[in-house]
Structure formats: structure tokens, C-alpha cells
Amino acid sequence: MAGEDAKAWWLFHVDLDQFLAAVEIRRRPELAGKAVVVGGDGDPTRPRQVVATATYEARALGVHSGMPLRAALRKAPDAVFLPSDHPTYEAASAEVMAVLRSFGHPVEVWGWDEAFVGAETDDPHTLADAIRARVREETGLTCAVGIGDTKERAKMATSFGKPGGVFRLDRDTWWQVMGERPVADLWGIGTKTAARLAEHGIVTVADLGHADADALAAWFGPTIGPGLRRLARGGASRTVTTEPWVRRSVSKQVTYPTDLTSREEITTAVLALLDDVHALLLAEGRVATHVAVTVRTASFWTRTRAAKLPEPTTDLAALRERAEVALARFEIERPVRLLGVRLDLAEPSPGAATVAG
DNA sequence: TCTGGGGTCCTAGGACCC
């Protein structure tokens, strides 16, 4: 093709900058430009809480997501620490998604602060700029936009655009930009998989993209193996789904400020968690197939045991009985720092979203 | 840096049946 770009289907990955902190700053503008750390109950002197989001000013001091709040306090003693306020972030997220939908292109929501947009255009950069501008004008929040000819490329492009910029990755630039980077830079490859790949001499994205497909399948299984190679070549997902997301499970887990020790204490806590997830189940209008209980001891040993229900149900007594069966599969010999309860959900039957009489 | 919470998907292996 000579000269101008033809119209093509482009994927846009929209990612809000420091989302939780940005929402806090929006309602407290005097915090702008400061080191702000959001997480836990906002008290950085209490243990067993971590950073959810830190502003770029806090990050410059060494604070990052997942870091214990107490460590963040040491790194940034003058930072403003705020509690995590989920309802407010959900509302802000909904505002942003509404702005994205206002363009008339399909929008696929990926959590609070991310979405994919798909559009047929000959000028993706102009649309990306328009997305950033309209989000900022209508919500006061800023975002980066990654442009790609696949979702994977768009997603990975965003990291080069942050904060607040636009970056494009496509088949023509993929190898040049990504080829010599470590495999862990790929979306979906974490430290474990990177280490396993390194054992086979696969270190860079180019190494993985040119690795032997059969060998990868033998090492990682028939789905993950070829999937890794595909990912290293930039992926192949090009569909933006507006179908509402179907939840597969509801769960709640709590790290207790002080360890639980007695069996009665533990049982009581599990049943309290079950009451909470049961409420979530009813709110979803779904039925549960399994009850799973997670235990984490003070030594960080973490295991999950599940018990299948005889039939899918919302009946609290039946769920309690299965929760106790799952819990009974543990021989708990150490203090417990975390308990969790998860309900796996049956597929929603079409047309039966509400329980009939 | 003593390590949150809410999710999803894939794989391995045992049990059981044919």
C-alpha cells in the first residue's frame, strides 16, 4: 500500500493512571502533587496491610503496590496515607466506562481501571488522543492508551505510554520494540514461568517467539505451551466483547490482625465468612456448586480444600455443612492468620436469572 | 518489605467405568 493507511481494525487498551490515588486526589485537590498512598484502613502503623496504589510522587520514594503499609511508611514518612474506599472507586470506574462507551465503539471492561476498545479506523492515534481528552474532560482522570493490532499488543503498548501517553505496537514494530526484552515483560508471564523458561535457555521475547512449539508443549502442557509462543509473537486476540462478564465464583478472605488459634474460633470465623459470601451469592441471583475453604497459617502455609454440594443451591444450611466438611479436611497445627471462603457458581441458566416461585 | 483481597484458568493425578 502506498502512502495513506487503509482502514483497519485497531484495539485500544485504556488504562487509568494511578487510579485509586487519582480518584482520591479528585475529591481532595490539595493532595495533587503529593506522595499519596492508598491501602488497607489507611493506618500505616498497623501490620498486615499493603499498598493498593501509590502516586508517582510516592513511587519515586520507593513505594509500590503490594508493599506492606509499614514499609511504605518507612520509605515515605511524609506521605498521605488513605484507606481504600471501594464504593467510590467503583462509581468512578463506571463514569469512565460510560465515557468510553460514548464513542460508539465496543468496550470490554477489564476491572476498575482498564478497558479495551475496538474500532475500525485509518487513524488510531487520533482516536486514542480523543479518548484521553474526553476521559480527562468528563471525569478529571487521566489515562494512557495503548494501540495494537491485537489485544496483547495494545495491552503491552500501554506500559510504554504511561503515564498519560499513547503508544502503538503492531506487527511491524513488535520485534524491534519487544524482541530483546525479558519474557517477564509479556502480559501473562510472571516470575515462575520466566524462571522455568530460563532453565531452557529462553530469556528474551525473541527467544520465546522462535522456540520450538513441540518442546514448549512438552514443558508447559498443550494449552499453555503454544500460548506462550503465541504471546511472544504478539498474541492473536482481536475480539472486543460487550457481553456482560459472567462471574464464576464469589469469595471473601480475611487476614486477621492477630492469629486465630482455637478450633472453635476458626470454625466461627469460617461460618461468619460463609454468611458474607452467601449474601453475595443471593445478590448475584446464582446458585453454588462447591464450597471452598482456604487456610493460611502464621508460617504462610496456604491451602484450599473444596467440597461439592449434592446439588447446586443457595441453601445456607447446606452450604454450612459443606464448609464444615471442607474445614475438617485440615489438620491445623499452627496459628491461623487468614481464612477464606469461596463459592463456585453454577452457569447461569438462560432465562432463569431470577428464582421462580 | 513478615508478605491484602478478589478473581480466572490450566494441569496433574486418583478413582472409577468400560
Next chain:
DNA sequence: TCTGGGGTCCTAGGACCC
């Protein structure tokens, strides 16, 4: 009697992501 499978269901565990 010995041997070889395949298929399915189920649970546990691992890995990853935001």
C-alpha cells in the same frame, strides 16, 4: 491370566492478573 487403553469426574495446587 495378563495387559492396554480411553473417557469422565473430582479435588488440589499452581500461576497469573488487577
